[in-house]
Amino acid sequence: MPKIVDAEARRLDVVHAVFRIIASDGLERASLREVADEAGLAVGSVRHYFASSDELLVFSFGAVIDRIAGRLESAMTVVEEESPGSPEQQAAVLNLLGQFLPLDEELAVDACVWMAFRHAARIKPVLAAEAERSHRTVAAVVGRLIMLLSPGGADAQQTLVTEAERLLATMDGLCMHALLQPEWMTAEMCSDVLTAHLRSLDGVPAAR
Amino acid sequence: MPKIVDAEARRLDVVHAVFRIIASDGLERASLREVADEAGLAVGSVRHYFASSDELLVFSFGAVIDRIAGRLESAMTVVEEESPGSPEQQAAVLNLLGQFLPLDEELAVDACVWMAFRHAARIKPVLAAEAERSHRTVAAVVGRLIMLLSPGGADAQQTLVTEAERLLATMDGLCMHALLQPEWMTAEMCSDVLTAHLRSLDGVPAAR
DNA sequence: GGTGTTGAAGCACGTTCGTGCTAAAAACTA
């Protein structure tokens, strides 16, 4: 039988090469040749694991979604374990939302890749399904968070949806700015904006 | 003398062709050949007006910034003319913020192009200067708006900056979602999120 | 110790890209 290679691990190696290229040079530079070089393989080898360029990209998109979703999920369980309204829960919420932002090297790479694929999905139909999944997954977590944080409890459904979308939009905007204008949108500014938004969650639905 | 052609108008024609291509096929398809085809010209003709592909892209980026800045500026003067706190001012503010979003065909094209160039600027150094200008220009308008809407008047400088960045992030996130997930982020949802955010502006700084 | 399956490598083909360069065409002046 053939040389034994952990195919799944090798696929992940290639995917990580894709991540590095997207983060440093953009999605359009993630060609088979560049990816093979970055992974230390030949083009034919990459194509042995991924039938086509599209398959590689779709798989990479899925991988980054899984990474982000995993982080969000584990951070969310921490939030749900803390007692509502406690400072510990506040911290857990801030930590959860921080998972969206490029606060360290690993998060930055994932954020870059995530953004690049989502925008590419507007044009490339092969990526559309994963983009849908990405949106649904993240929106579900944010929705649960909003439900948990809403003081009104059984508040109007409409308000909850709106607030979830509002938080989601703010997070994506923050992520964007942190990636594109890092000199303005520092980690401190991100934190300030997040706490301001969370304060606005406490205030508004009650006042309505 | 030669055939008389309004060079500036012709450059704008080419730029509009760039816009259409970016909106429908993405920035990476905005090659000289595609642009020339879309504009109904030969590649040589496009290169007569723009020395290089880079020059064309930088000029197009600048053009879309100017369009957006112009719309924001004129909408901002309306806001400043209305009496503070009046329903007319509220409507003017909503109108101003709506200029960021792809609410009609023209706005959608500009939003697409704007997003594409800003993300491309992370990678392509030639676009960096215009990206800076874009951010400064828009941040200035949003800053003026926040200053106008803040009930505290001479509130803490820090709060104003934070709130400006928060509104900016929310707008960019809304724009992103409206472009990438139009089925979820409808015009109505945009409006709901915007009004919710504006309510949060009234409430929070006063409560602090 | 052969042997055949499989990982790895690479060639070849057709496209597309940016760009330097050369002419043809067009239109206003002399």
Next chain:
DNA sequence: TAGTTTTTAGCACGAACGTGCTTCAACACC
């Protein structure tokens, strides 16, 4: 009408792209 200069068109070159297909090397099993 002849000339001059801008506008338009197009060819040619090197580089990079995805992909079909072939070739080489290695290793587990009979």
